[in-house]
Amino acid sequence: MPHRVTLIPGDGTGPELTEATRRVLEATGVGFDWDVREAGVDVMETAGTPLPDDTLDSVRRNKVALKGPITTPIGTGFRSVNVALRHELGLYACLRPCKTYEGVRSRYDNVDVVILRENTEDLYAGIEYESGTAEAEQVIADLNKLQKKQIASGSGISVKPISPEGSERIIRYAFEYAREHGRKRVSCITKANIMKYTDGLFLHVFREVAKEYPEIEAWETLVDALCMGLVQRPEEFDVLVLPNLYGDIISDLTAGLVGGLGVAPGGNIGPDTAVFEATHGSAPKYKGQNKVNPTAMILSGKLMLDYLGERDAAERLERAVADVIREGDKVTYDMKPSRDDPTAVGTSEYADAIIEKLEA
Numbered sequence: 001m002p003h004r005v006t007l008i009p010g011d012g013t014g015p016e017l018t019e020a021t022r023r024v025l026e027a028t029g030v031g032f033d034w035d036v037r038e039a040g041v042d043v044m045e046t047a048g049t050p051l052p053d054d055t056l057d058s059v060r061r062n063k064v065a066l067k068g069p070i071t072t073p074i075g076t077g078f079r080s081v082n083v084a085l086r087h088e089l090g091l092y093a094c095l096r097p098c099k100t101y102e103g104v105r106s107r108y109d110n111v112d113v114v115i116l117r118e119n120t121e122d123l124y125a126g127i128e129y130e131s132g133t134a135e136a137e138q139v140i141a142d143l144n145k146l147q148k149k150q151i152a153s154g155s156g157i158s159v160k161p162i163s164p165e166g167s168e169r170i171i172r173y174a175f176e177y178a179r180e181h182g183r184k185r186v187s188c189i190t191k192a193n194i195m196k197y198t199d200g201l202f203l204h205v206f207r208e209v210a211k212e213y214p215e216i217e218a219w220e221t222l223v224d225a226l227c228m229g230l231v232q233r234p235e236e237f238d239v240l241v242l243p244n245l246y247g248d249i250i251s252d253l254t255a256g257l258v259g260g261l262g263v264a265p266g267g268n269i270g271p272d273t274a275v276f277e278a279t280h281g282s283a284p285k286y287k288g289q290n291k292v293n294p295t296a297m298i299l300s301g302k303l304m305l306d307y308l309g310e311r312d313a314a315e316r317l318e319r320a321v322a323d324v325i326r327e328g329d330k331v332t333y334d335m336k337p338s339r340d341d342p343t344a345v346g347t348s349e350y351a352d353a354i355i356e357k358l359e360a
Contacts, residue, residue, distance in 0.1 A: 095266065
């Protein structure tokens with residue numbers, strides 16, 4: 001039976017990247033039944049929202065989606081489509097592998113780090129009080145009654161909730177991922193020496209869950225020390241599990257180690273639903289130019305194959321991508337030694353080269 005998957009082309013360069021990825025995925029021999037749905041700025045005029053209900057309902061039904069980049073409207077009152085999907089579908093785990101591929105310009109070799117970021121809690125939970133509002137002043141007054149350390153009137157307030165339940169499910173997911181993929185170490189990344197009741201809780205849960213996975217080495221690393229370690233010796237790190245804010249920052253840092261967001265795939269995974277997407281933006285200025293590198297989205301498709309249990313196809317796809325990049329002949333302009341190299345190919349032609357490897 002083919003896999004029923006919601007396909008969201010996105011906007012800007014999203015449709016071009018999505019089409020390249022769709023063709024590559026089909027070339028693996030895996031069967032797909034695509035349920036194409038719209039989201040993004042292009043549907044706002046007709047739907048009144050960048051995330052129409054029928055698109056969300058499709059993902060709920062099919063349980064798996066592949067999404068192209070989507071522009072977040074500025075100054076319209078609409079929240080990010082990515083954030084809305086995570087919230088509505090309970091996608092608590094953000095999966096961001098960052099791996100060096102020979103032929104991609106980078107200062108480092110042999111980097112193979114997997115970021116697992118908690119998606120729903122921490123300072124990104126969206127519990128904030130604006131400076132000068134009555135609500136903020138009430139929160140300040142109430143907190144000042146409870147503690148010696150006083151908050152200055154007029155302060156803006158953000159709340160950092162971290163729960164035992166939210167911590168356990170992302171940490172357990174990290175260990176299960178490590179076990180399933182033959183990883184040897186999971187590192188818990190916090191600032192627990194300072195934030196003892198939030199990050200400290202996350203670390204405590206990590207220690208308890210780690211006892212159930214004796215075959216996997218459990219590391220504890222402070223987020224500032226991690227930043228230095230990643231710059232000095234990134235090859236030492238394996239799977240990192242982090243609260244929301246640190247995970248957001250560190251996943252971009254690790255993407256930078258391996259060549260940038262253009263080669264950084266991503267997935268957002270919940271109890272029974274998953275959405276896979278490139279982690280970069282929609283680059284609307286390049287729309288329709290057949291120019292943008294689709295590697296991140298194609299590798300996100302590889303993550304989707306893995307999630308669907310198509311492990312052999314996932315491995316063959318990654319090998320094909322790695323071969324094309326290593327050879328360097330049929331790659332997009334950003335992967336050439338010089339960005340104005342006239343031998344660079346377009347989005348579609350790069351996908352063709354990967355398909356040729358898969359069908360060889």
